[in-house]
Amino acid sequence: MAVGTVALPEGIQLPGQLKDVDHDALAVGMPVRVVVDTLFVDDDGGEALSWWFEPA
Amino acid sequence: MRDVAVIGIGMHPWGRFPDKTFVDLGVHAVREALDDAGLKWTDIPAAVAGLYAWGSTTGLSAGTSLAARLGETGIPFTNVFNMSATATSVFRSAYQVVASGEEDMCLAVGFDVSPEGFFGPIGKPDPTDTDYLRFKMVGVTNPGYWAMEARKRMELHGTTERHLALAKVAASQHGSLNPRALYRKVFTEEEVLASPLVADPLRLYEICATRDGAAAAIVCSMDVARRYTSTPIRVAAVALASALHGDPTLKLGTLCASVGEDVPLLSDSYTSARRAYEMAGIGPEDLDFVEVPDNSSWHYLQYIETMGLCEPGEADHMLEKGETLIGARMPVCPSGGASSFGEAVSAQGLLQIYELVTQLRGAAGARQVEGARVGMSQTYGQLGNASAAILTV
Numbered sequence: 513m514a515v516g517t518v519a520l521p522e523g524i525q526l527p528g529q530l531k532d533v534d535h536d537a538l539a540v541g542m543p544v545r546v547v548v549d550t551l552f553v554d555d556d557g558g559e560a561l562s563w564w565f566e567p568a
Numbered sequence: 569m570r571d572v573a574v575i576g577i578g579m580h581p582w583g584r585f586p587d588k589t590f591v592d593l594g595v596h597a598v599r600e601a602l603d604d605a606g607l608k609w610t611d612i613p614a615a616v617a618g619l620y621a622w623g624s625t626t627g628l629s630a631g632t633s634l635a636a637r638l639g640e641t642g643i644p645f646t647n648v649f650n651m652s653a654t655a656t657s658v659f660r661s662a663y664q665v666v667a668s669g670e671e672d673m674c675l676a677v678g679f680d681v682s683p684e685g686f687f688g689p690i691g692k693p694d695p696t697d698t699d700y701l702r703f704k705m706v707g708v709t710n711p712g713y714w715a716m717e718a719r720k721r722m723e724l725h726g727t728t729e730r731h732l733a734l735a736k737v738a739a740s741q742h743g744s745l746n747p748r749a750l751y752r753k754v755f756t757e758e759e760v761l762a763s764p765l766v767a768d769p770l771r772l773y774e775i776c777a778t779r780d781g782a783a784a785a786i787v788c789s790m791d792v793a794r795r796y797t798s799t800p801i802r803v804a805a806v807a808l809a810s811a812l813h814g815d816p817t818l819k820l821g822t823l824c825a826s827v828g829e830d831v832p833l834l835s836d837s838y839t840s841a842r843r844a845y846e847m848a849g850i851g852p853e854d855l856d857f858v859e860v861p862d863n864s865s866w867h868y869l870q871y872i873e874t875m876g877l878c879e880p881g882e883a884d885h886m887l888e889k890g891e892t893l894i895g896a897r898m899p900v901c902p903s904g905g906a907s908s909f910g911e912a913v914s915a916q917g918l919l920q921i922y923e924l925v926t927q928l929r930g931a932a933g934a935r936q937v938e939g940a941r942v943g944m945s946q947t948y949g950q951l952g953n954a955s956a957a958i959l960t961v
Binding site for chain 2: 513515516517519523524525526527528529540541551562563
């Protein structure tokens with residue numbers, strides 16, 4: 513898995529999982545966008561969502 | 569405030585001890601410290617203990633549990649928890665008990681048993697706990713945080729994977745000389761670089777293990793210290809600091825950094841070190857050696873700069889030139905550090921004090937820093953909470 517810290521235009525930085533990235537192509541400063549996607553589905557079928565980053 | 573000295577130190581070796589309880593470890597360290605000072609348990613008028621956060625109710629009243637084993641003498645026993653700053657906070661509280669004049673003597677003890685593998689959130693699943701959320705929502709372990717800081721450092725200062733490996737090599741050379749270290753093998757750069765990646769760019773041998781251990785120190789007023797020892801070690805400073813707003817560090821257990829201008833990385837550690845220098849009336853140029861919180865190779869490099877021992881970005885060159893080794897300009901972690909012991913959160917800061925006192929007594933044997941007169945320890949911690957201590961002969 514890949515995790516990165518992302519600087520948002522609002523001035524804060526936050527960590528998140530990176531989605532659909534080539535690990536060898538990861539670089540400091542690469543542009544990403546925020547997406548919301550399924551983190552996991554629990555035993556009762558409940559879906560947990562989280563923030564992710566994917567290459568922009 | 570009165571001058572305060574350390575007159576006794578003790579420790580239980582770091583490791584895994586499935587046949588012992590956490591209280592056994594603390595009892596061992598305290599008895600060793602009492603023997604070292606030539607005291608009996610009944611001579612101790614006050615005590616402070618670092619609590620064992622993973623150890624349920626008994627762990628949360630660690631010191632009181634210890635008193636039940638050593639003998640219930642009615643003394644005030646404060647239980648303290650401050651994440652990785654716990655043991656130095658314990659030492660600070662014990663210092664204050666004596667410096668304030670409340671008692672002439674006080675025991676400081678930290679003992680801890682680590683969970684297996686990576687540290688996880690403490691307590692029940694709690695969606696309002698940022699530490700729980702960072703594991704659950706992002707899946708980032710402690711080495712994950714350190715890896716992101718290491719990547720930033722590589723981008724900013726040109727630190728390479730070789731520098732990260734050399735930090736382990738240097739620490740292992742010191743650890744090999746310490747009969748009480750857990751890991752005593754000397755690593756080569758090639759061996760470190762061949763170890764598995766845990767959180768790119770940090771490798772297995774570049775991240776400290778989580779282990780069990782205990783350490784204790786007995787402090788007393790300088791006025792009476794010479795009754796107990798011919799070599800009282802003066803507590804020149806012990807300081808604590810939390811983070812500053814705008815700190816660019818992605819602090820352990822948090823999910824955002826509000827990056828401001830001109831706020832130093834690891835602002836809590838930066839501030840605690842400056843506060844300690846001010847309290848001791850000295851600067852980094854006066855130090856003979858330091859114990860840094862080398863939880864990873866990134867910490868080893870970064871803390872040399874955070875403590876002001878060189879300019880930002882210069883630690884890599886110090887390491888390359890061998891300047892952090894015993895016998896060189898600024899020996900870093902002559903004990904071998906967490907790299908050679910592992911980390912036992914609530915005891916680690918007192919393990920550093922143990923090393924400072926041993927070096928300043930001139931009793932460190934093969935790893936002795938010749939002529940050591942001033943030593944400093946520094947911790948790193950969750951959410952940005954750090955402590956520093958300076959001891960002198």
